[in-house]
Amino acid sequence: MPRTVGTPVLWILLASALTLFFVDLGGSSIWDANEAFYVETPREMLERGDYVFPTFNYEPRVNKPVLSYWIVAGFYKLFGDSVAVQRVPIAVGGVLLVAIAFFLGRLASQDPDDRGAVLRAGLWAALGFAVSPRLVMFSRRIFIDIYISLFMASTLLFFALAERYPRRRRTFLALMYLSIGLGVLTKGPIALALPGLVFFIYLLAHRELRRVSEMMIPTGVAIVLAIVVPWYAALYQRDGWTHIASFFLGENLGRYSDGIGYDTDRGPLFYLGVLFSDGFPWSILVFAACALWWRVSHRAPSTDPQPPVRTQTLLLIWIGAIVLFFSFSASKQDLYIYPVMPAIAALGGVVIAAAAPGVRWLTAVIGVLVAAGATGILYVFQASANTYNVDGVVIVSLAALAGGLTALGLSLAGRWQAGLLVFLASAVLVNWVLVLRVLPSFEKYKPVPPLTRFLESQAGADDVIAHYSVALPSMVYYLRRHIDVTYDRQTFIAIMRQPKRVFGILWTQEYDGLRKDFGIPTCALHRTPAFNIKIGAVIARAPLPELVVITNRCE
Structure with a gap:
């Protein structure tokens, strides 16, 4: 596919995909259960004039830190409280996640000296993530998980930038610690512990543990504490250690070790399915990304790998460490590993831009999966037509079926990049129909x-x-x-x-x-x-x- 044709088309498709994030945000009612907490709790904050102690249903709700509620409360202050207003910052968070995938794809690009190739790697990464069905839905209703994913992915991006541009290391590390602090104030210590684990493994893999002294840890501790401590201090002043201890011991350690409050019957392989479903379509390219990294890293001198290879190593460690960490958790929720999705998208963009071996056949696999999924959806909803009569399902199914079959046919003919473009265009269409026709029609149920x-x-x-x-x-x-x-x-x-x-x-x-x-x-x-x-x-x-x-x- 010629660069002069491919790049503008990618930009157009990406703009079309991202515009949808802000369309008809108030068109559907609140999705129970999680969204309700992030619509109502900030409203009660404003009603009570208390921004320290969150309540839901006029009862204490301190099982999560307060930043998510503050963000929504700020939007309510500016624009009034409504479901649509609450969803605006979620949509912004979704778009920022796509932007992070774009920049990570650029940093991991195989050919850093070819500016066109670098751009295409970022665009493929961003577009594949922007049309992901899970992101489209989550960015309209799952506030806290979008934002913890955003802050953790920002932590990853700023660390990668600090590695790539040593002269601006201090700036990027300061931004990294800012992201960690915001993440801790969003969902707790996991926003610090998991990135810390990943970066430790990364330095260990490169035999560079001595560089821990370059990580500005005292400055980072000061930044994180400056963000986190004021709210915890105010909470302590009000109620002592009661709620703080309950959060750290129950919501974090208890949930991880004992599955407190959740079913614990999901096995250790649960997240493999989540990885491929939530990261679709570029999750299909993960093994190709691993093969590409292996080939290139062993071609380069082991003592001095090239910057893109180091970034790819970082992304793979990020994915592997987070998935493994939560695979051993007693409680398993699919969104726990969502912070890995920008990294998956970035590696997918690298594989496509580099025309890595096997990508043609993996494009065919994507086409087959999409066509099969579309056929299944059409069958299920036609079989249940007397129970669920939802507008737009036939259009969604046929558009996805056409996109999948076309991607399959073009990939078999050797034109796999054109096949990917057709598939992505059909995915953009499917998502628009989903938002404008399917979701409003589903309201009656x-x-x-x-x-x-x-x-x-x-x-x-x-x-x-x-x-x-x-x-x-x-x-x-x-x-x-x-x-x-x-x-x-x-x-x-x-x-x-x-x-x-x-x-x-x-x-x-x-x-x-x-x-x-x-x-x-x-x-x-x-x-x-x-x-x-x-x-x-x-x-x-x-x-x-x-x-x-x-x-x-x-x-």
């Missing part, structure tokens, strides 16, 4: 908006609203009031028996089992379906599960 409208028309200020065995935290934001939430049967029965009028929300089958145990008359006031997107249930055309609003005042 989300239960909180209709439940909220009903409760607003029925519940008075002195009435009690309670949830039993159902996670609908976004209702707190929409109703702007406290909701009793319990998963304990006897507690819910006691709530329903109290003298006040109570509106309880639970699954219909739960109500059928509880009704005789209340010991008082109860009645169902309103029912609404909820989605269940487990593949087995969808294919089996299982009826939608149903939520019911009940009350202890049957008038």
